[in-house]
Amino acid sequence: MILQPVFSETWAVIFGLFGLSGFILGWVAQRGNYCFINAMTSIFTTKSLERFGALLLLFGLTALGTGILTAFGVIPAVDQYFYNYFAGWYILVGSFIFGFGAAMAGGCNLSMLYRASSGYVQNWIELFGMMIGTYVFAVAIWPFQSYTMQAGILSTTSGGYVEYLPYLLFHSTSSLAVYVTTFIVALPLILLGVYFQWRTRNRWGKSLGGSTPGLPGIRALGSPGIPTPAETSSGLRLKQDVKDMLLLRKPYGTNLSTVILALDMIFVFLVGAGYTFNYLVITSSDGGRFFEYILMPLGINLFTNTPWFNDSLPIVDPSTLMVVMLCVGAFSASYLSGDFKIRIPKDKKRLVIGFLGGMLVGIGVRVALGCNVGLMWTNFGQLGYDGYIFLLGMLGGVYLAVKVQERL
């Protein structure tokens, strides 16, 4: 299909804006300590659904934003579905391996990158393990996987609009179909996310003997007019919180990070429309790409003779600069806030686990055709269904890792 840009920016602007988006992603994730894996492990360890609720909110808000932009004709529907992947056994298996490996190594693709940029040596090792894992996948698994994909063995064979939920539900990609599907996808995710957070805070409130459970910021309406002393002090506290966050004295709250990250994804969706067909945010491919880059000065070009590298990975695309700037953003945030420090784990076993976990992350994300960001989160924004499969598999992998860690 010939590229039909929605906006007429030059490639330099596209790359620059993707870089800016990566910077925001790294900055906010670092300040909010945003980790998909932590959100999931906390379900099984502390029985807390707060961060997992925030994840569902993130997916819901992203789907809502991209869906509305498409439904109102700002972005053509083709941009939303063009890069919807094939679906099959590999997403479930890959996400399970990914969830297990990432939980063992101590970070998802996003947190691995921002923690590595904040000086966590274990995440450097995880990143290196991921590169090796990508290579192992390329030579040992990809030929078989690509055969099953082409032959349709436990796999769909087309992708694109065939996997686009408006088409699946209404056999149409019209504005109305997109509009209705957007709400079918986004509303349950948002409501469930809010409910999970409310339930967790309610339970904490009860266990701590709190009197007013519920989401902060949501108050009962009534008695307008003169502010009560409580309202005045909460207003002052809010002002102080904002000031502290701007001066990097205080981390961002989970929900604030969630909203900024969702807006960042919608920004990429707008910027990339027509140019990259919303190959939105990719962090996993770059694990392989950077391995390829490291070897280039040694005269080794993996793209000339290695499976996967020679047919799946363009030399460079907007996500390259996005990932580089993600690291720069995370580094800047950690440096300016005083968090930056080279941290070597005292228990050297953690480094070995980090490497092995990283290898599983590399293998898992490539088997699944993407990571928690590039496939799961992005796919909710594409109104596909791969994100749901990935979420299920990842939860299974994280659960297994929690059980294994309990025995270690």
Added chain:
Amino acid sequence: MEEMEKAKTKAKSYPVRKVIAPLILSLFAIVWFQFSKVYLTGADNIALREANFAIYVTPEQLQGYLEATAWTCYIVVYVGLIFFWYGLVRYVESKEVSK
């Protein structure tokens, strides 16, 4: 009292890592740009020579990438150097006080 203040400052001497970190970031930006210009352009030429259009990137796109990387590099280097200079002054100050 004054002695206590001095001891406090000595204990909180400005960390060297905060001085070096922005410099490393600036160097990284320069190396990344040079790497992109030399190796990625070279790799793209090899891909074209081998007619591997799955990974080949059009000259406009590659040029756009290099242009964006150059501008990003300028920004990162300038900001990095500002922070390096600021950190160096703070570091020297803290050393002076501790003497």
